[in-house]
Amino acid sequence: MTAVAEARRGELSALYRVRGWLRNPWARPRFLVLVTWSYVLWSLVPVLIAVQFSFNATRSRTEWAGFSARWYWGDPVDSVWHDPTLRHAAIQSLKLAGADVLIATPIGVLLAIGLARWTGWGSRPSNFLMLFPLVTPEIVMGVSLLLIFTQVFTFIGTGTIAQILGHVTFSISYVVVIVRGRLFSIGRQYEEAAADLGASPTVALTRVLLPLLTPAIVASAAVVFAISIDDFVISQWLSSGGATDTVPIRIYSATRAAPLPSTNAIATVMMLFTLLSLVLAFLAWRVFTRGERRARAGQTKDLAVFEL
Amino acid sequence: MYRRWLWPGFAFPGVLWLIVLFAVPFYAVIAVAFGTVDPVLLQADPIWNPLNWNAGWILEVLGRLAPGGTFFGVALRTIAYVAIALALSLLIGYPVAYYIARHAGRMKSILLVLIILPLWISYLMRMLAWVNLLASDGYVNRFLTFTHVLSQPRDWLGGQASTVILALVYGYIPYLILPLFAALDRIDQSHLEAARDLGASPWSTFRTVTLPLSKAGILGGAVLITLPMFGDYYTPDIVSGAPRTSMIGNQIDFYFHYGGQPTIGAAITVILAAFLTVLMAYYMWTIHRASREVRTV
Numbered sequence: 001m002t003a004v005a006e007a008r009r010g011e012l013s014a015l016y017r018v019r020g021w022l023r024n025p026w027a028r029p030r031f032l033v034l035v036t037w038s039y040v041l042w043s044l045v046p047v048l049i050a051v052q053f054s055f056n057a058t059r060s061r062t063e064w065a066g067f068s069a070r071w072y073w074g075d076p077v078d079s080v081w082h083d084p085t086l087r088h089a090a091i092q093s094l095k096l097a098g099a100d101v102l103i104a105t106p107i108g109v110l111l112a113i114g115l116a117r118w119t120g121w122g123s124r125p126s127n128f129l130m131l132f133p134l135v136t137p138e139i140v141m142g143v144s145l146l147l148i149f150t151q152v153f154t155f156i157g158t159g160t161i162a163q164i165l166g167h168v169t170f171s172i173s174y175v176v177v178i179v180r181g182r183l184f185s186i187g188r189q190y191e192e193a194a195a196d197l198g199a200s201p202t203v204a205l206t207r208v209l210l211p212l213l214t215p216a217i218v219a220s221a222a223v224v225f226a227i228s229i230d231d232f233v234i235s236q237w238l239s240s241g242g243a244t245d246t247v248p249i250r251i252y253s254a255t256r257a258a259p260l261p262s263t264n265a266i267a268t269v270m271m272l273f274t275l276l277s278l279v280l281a282f283l284a285w286r287v288f289t290r291g292e293r294r295a296r297a298g299q300t301k302d303l304a305v306f307e308l
Numbered sequence: 309m310y311r312r313w314l315w316p317g318f319a320f321p322g323v324l325w326l327i328v329l330f331a332v333p334f335y336a337v338i339a340v341a342f343g344t345v346d347p348v349l350l351q352a353d354p355i356w357n358p359l360n361w362n363a364g365w366i367l368e369v370l371g372r373l374a375p376g377g378t379f380f381g382v383a384l385r386t387i388a389y390v391a392i393a394l395a396l397s398l399l400i401g402y403p404v405a406y407y408i409a410r411h412a413g414r415m416k417s418i419l420l421v422l423i424i425l426p427l428w429i430s431y432l433m434r435m436l437a438w439v440n441l442l443a444s445d446g447y448v449n450r451f452l453t454f455t456h457v458l459s460q461p462r463d464w465l466g467g468q469a470s471t472v473i474l475a476l477v478y479g480y481i482p483y484l485i486l487p488l489f490a491a492l493d494r495i496d497q498s499h500l501e502a503a504r505d506l507g508a509s510p511w512s513t514f515r516t517v518t519l520p521l522s523k524a525g526i527l528g529g530a531v532l533i534t535l536p537m538f539g540d541y542y543t544p545d546i547v548s549g550a551p552r553t554s555m556i557g558n559q560i561d562f563y564f565h566y567g568g569q570p571t572i573g574a575a576i577t578v579i580l581a582a583f584l585t586v587l588m589a590y591y592m593w594t595i596h597r598a599s600r601e602v603r604t605v
Contacts, residue, residue, distance in 0.1 A: 032407035050437035062446045114319025126323045135588040137539025143577045144333035169329045230430040251432040267433040
């Protein structure tokens with residue numbers, strides 16, 4: 001009886017909605033729905049079309065001629081797999097991102113803990129210095145690093161080493177921001193409890209604090225990987241020619257010349273790498289913080305990390 | 309329980325890294341901008357001691373930036389592009405963020421993921437997507453000629469200001485929507501209910517309650533996208549490439565990579581950074597304040 005009444009009421013409210021819509025299609029939320037979904041489509045459909053053309057059977061990026069994996073590995077000359085410039089660019093991108101994760105994550109984690117707890121002389125300027133790379137336009141950083149490697153640290157010069165050093169420089173602050181958020185939310189009571197129970201400082205740090213920070217460390221590693229893969233400006237300013245070109249640099253030079261669908265193909269491959277690393281990090285975060293989440297409040301906090 | 313030197317010790321490698329590879333390099337730009345140029349090799353000669361600085365090149369560039377100078381048009385164009393792109397971004401971004409924060413209901417998490425997604429797709433990939441769409445035989449031209457909006461395909465990629473502005477909006481708007489969403493999502497619904505109970509119309513509730521309460525998000529997001537837009541050179545390069553749409557970043561890029569006059573490039577960089585200092589300081593202050601709030605909770 002009640003189920004029938006419920007269903008009936010559902011039908012009625014649907015009917016009212018349709019009638020309301022017909023009477024005034026521009027009532028506020030409807031306008032907002034339209035704007036929001038148009039925006040979402042506008043922001044994503046061009047990328048999906050670019051992905052579609054990476055599977056095109058002909059050399060055109062504008063005329064669809066049927067599905068083929070030719071630009072990934074089929075074509076003996078111009079495919080991602082067979083064109084050495086594209087392959088090298090992919091390897092260079094992954095090399096920089098891997099080195100960046102390995103160097104920036106530990107330095108950033110230590111810096112986050114240090115800055116959160118150090119209160120003495122020098123802590124304020126250090127905090128200030130850490131925030132700077134987040135707001136400096138990339139071209140200013142690119143110019144600075146280029147000049148320092150060509151004028152002062154001439155023994156390094158431009159090239160892969162300089163690119164890695166540059167990527168680490170802009171990545172550290174992101175690690176700090178993510179890890180610091182986690183540090184503040186867990187507080188100090190767990191370490192104090194461990195100390196009360198007789199743990200030495202080393203044990204409190206490695207057996208209590210480190211495991212609690214693991215989700216933030218994993219998340220920041222993934223974010224560093226993603227921003228390094230996507231970086232164009234720093235890689236370009238510190239590149240020493242074709243051999244150190246990354247995928248974004250290839251895309252940049254290809255779009256200015258005559259791009260083939262293989263450019264779309266390599267961009268698609270790198271996009272998958274980025275999204276995969278973030279999905280893995282998100283899942284890791286969920287697993288590590290299981291049992292901590294308090295309904296919705298926790299959920300938005302999880303997402304906050306990925307909003308950076 | 310921990311030794312006093314432990315925390316500065318933890319911070320040490322990171323602080324040292326940022327001093328050596330962030331602060332000192334920025335000083336190098338200043339030293340080059342206030343330096344001299346080797347008359348024979350035409351190479352930049354930085355002057356490291358501020359007491360010996362040579363302001364000649366900075367003054368030269370400032371002169372060119374003034375009305376009538378060769379950089380005046382570029383500077384004006386940069387400011388105009390950034391201002392229009394920012395206005396359009398706010399116009400599109402605010403309703404989107406507002407809808408997701410207030411009315412999305414069950415769709416909220418899905419929509420959040422969909423608006424975060426572009427942030428993790430390479431900027432260059434997203435520009436490449438538009439280059440494909442805007443090509444002379446691309447989907448945009450085909451659609452517009454098919455619907456007879458245009459009688460013949462338009463050369464979108466041949467140096468159109470509208471294309472560059474569209475690309476800037478497309479590239480940076482996701483960074484604006486997130487802070488807007490965060491600010492709107494934080495607004496306590498009871499304030500809005502109170503306003504309505506006291507007789508405010510929906511519009512005046514929005515104008516006097518929602519809008520002022522989201523001001524921090526608007527300003528924060530606006531600064532967050534304005535800073536990189538002022539330093540952008542690759543967007544106009546990719547979607548236009550013509551000198552008539554070049555921005556101030558293109559000048560810096562030109563003097564370093566093609567013009568072979570790094571001193572002028574460094575001088576423009578220093579002036580740009582000085583121009584953006586106010587915005588940078590404001591944004592750093594908001595991050596600082598946010599982290600202090602987290603700490604006190």
